[in-house]
Amino acid sequence: MASRPQMLDDDFTSGIDPSVWNYEIQLDGYGNGHFDWTTSDPTNAYTDKNGLHIVPTLTNETTTITNDQILNGYTLNLTTTKTCTSQQISACGIRSNSTTGKMINPVRSARLTTKGKRGIAFGKMEIVAKLPRGDWLWPAIWMMPAHSVYGTWPASGEIDIVESRGNNYDFPQGGRDHFGSALHWGPYPGVDAYWRTMGQTTLKRSDFSKEFYTFGLEWTEDYIVTYVNNRIHQVMYIPFTKGGFWQRGEFIKYNATEESNPWRPVEEGGKTHHIKAAPFDQEFYLLLNVAVGGTNGYFKDSTLKPWVDGSGREMRDFWNAVNQWHPTWGSADERGMTVKSVKMWQEGKC
Template sequence: MEKQGDHGRDDPEPNAPYYLPRTIDNPFLTPRNQSRPGTIRSSAAVSYNLSEGTRPLRQRKFKSARLIGSYDKPWTTKRDPRMLWDKFFFWGLATIGLGLGAYIIYTGWASVDNPPYCLIFEDDFSSGIDESNWNYEIQVGGYGSGSFDWTTNDEKNAYADENGLHIVPTVTSEVTSITQGQILNGYTLNLTAQGICTSTDTSACVVVSNSTTGTVINPVRSARLTTQGKHNITYGKVEVVAKLPRGDWLWPAIWMMPESSVYGAWPASGEIDIMESKGNDGLTYAGGRNLVGGTLHWAPDSVLDAYYRTSGVRYLKRGDYSDDFHTFGMEWGEDYIYTWVDSRLAQSMYIPFGKKYGDMYDRGFFSKMSINGSIPLDPWSVTGRFNTPFDEPFYLILNVAVGATNGYFQDGYRNKPWVDGSPTAAEQFLNAQSAWEPTWGEGDTRGMTIKSVKLFSRTTCSG
């Protein structure tokens, strides 16, 4: 048989180990629906010539294109001048970047005011809870936020040991003689009659459970300690070293209130929140215990509270604030208030005061608002100061609240078991005990632990 060449090569030997088809018809050269004689057309529209008795071709072996042996390398003898410019740009820009970084850090540090401070009060609780320094707030009224806790002076709710002060919430039916049935119906809790209520408001001192109205005895107990009448500052600094609690719907806070309501009832006389957080797990609850916030509350009337204009937060990138102790600080002068976590540069809130920003009435745009059809009066203009009402003595508060009906926990989010506007919100919370109690930590971890407290006055210490 006559040999048929393929690119100048002879046919392979019959015993060659691998073969390809000898002849491949191009399907695009064959009219559609027509086959050549002696061919078999595959599903891929490729035909193989079987009638001519030709052999398949052997696959061509791979041959590397890499250079072998010695060869010229001109780039080693004469450098490309662009390489020098590449190095110049790299090191030049790196130097400029480091310089700018150092400048930003320096100016940031230098911009933080560093006035003289005098330590006026310090407590590490090594001697227990000294009632010459601290007051217990004992009430059942929710303190205006609608929290569900009954604040006590019970050692189960507030105690000190070698680790510091512990403020720990407990379940009422588990630590008192009040049964679950009595919490729901037919029991009167009268703190005034017991002579221990710290409020003059009857609603904050007396509660009667009634299954018809849905009124319940406070289902949980906690504690709230203050330095009111004992230690306060007007301009100064606060540093509290604390570890936050773990547990759904817990609300730890380190904050300040005015010694006297000089400019009117809350929030006309102001409120300074140094730290507040939520005990919910931040991995499943956005804004849980991996976040802390700082806030100022102020307005001529409670319905106009302008806290949203003066607030800020600080996230923890790894873990959360219940894992270890952190320093929560606040610095306050006539020209600013700011809060921080662990470092004065790590600010969670910064609020400047001054002519540039206007007084607090103008800053809140209250002249464009109304209450019952009337523009609210300005309670702060009498001072002529831009920072009023934050120009009076404020005292410190430490507490762990449980729940609230003021919007701090968003309705409908992450299986919140109550609705803020419901008259039976506390009962709804109680009925969900099997869901929230297992999330509370054991022992101290369900509470806030305060290792130390320091109050500084913005002045030079005499003597």
């Protein structure tokens, strides 16, 4: 195997390079019901000698929007300010209304991507980072397809290198001493089979917010591996099998037919090619973000959690408990994810 061409080597000493990184600026929680408004504000994403910091902040502390306005009578329109990066109207504007329960996102954070600028289709990636500390923080280092070749999510796949929670060690689903990796895939959202392709790891007597760790991905035409610090400390190993992801998912049990298989074998040159890696045979780009809360079950309902998924007042209940969770966040460096470097290599040809 030939050496891998390096696609990216960024230690952020020159700031946030616009030729590499994009900001995603939205209000709608990206399908997960996050409570944060993602911005390009330098209080939410900035660099210093330690690297890139992605830091959540309270909206009423970092904008002129007051607490009363967060709850009622304020219109936030990212379309008129020409900052919204979504094509969906619901992601770009909201008016707070105490009667209907709609409110301005009470926290702000950042989400950076290399979409359209850097990506790999097979290769390797290493991100040196320190994860955040604080209740209901949801840091993620992950990848999405540059082009939805096989259809909308999850048909074209998703690669989660790191997902964690900023909560303490005693959090039932795992706190900042724990992280998971997963692949998301399926012919349509209702049968996302990520649970068949995931791995987890937990530290003993420490956590991922106390020092920097190297979070790695190795991706070939035969497998995907994630690891921490080195290949020996493997978190997830997913081999690509001959039957492909359609067979792996056993989608026939969900009344799915071969015609609904987005990764069907293709005819080329009079021969049938079975793409065993599909949908993980296309270019993917990198995302870095620290989300806050959510309503998709990543934080399961419990007596510890101040909101209940599906209640219709999740964000409001979360915000009403600000005096419980905000003191756990600590300083900007503690509550933020700090990324010291990002390296990306494209797989070489044999």
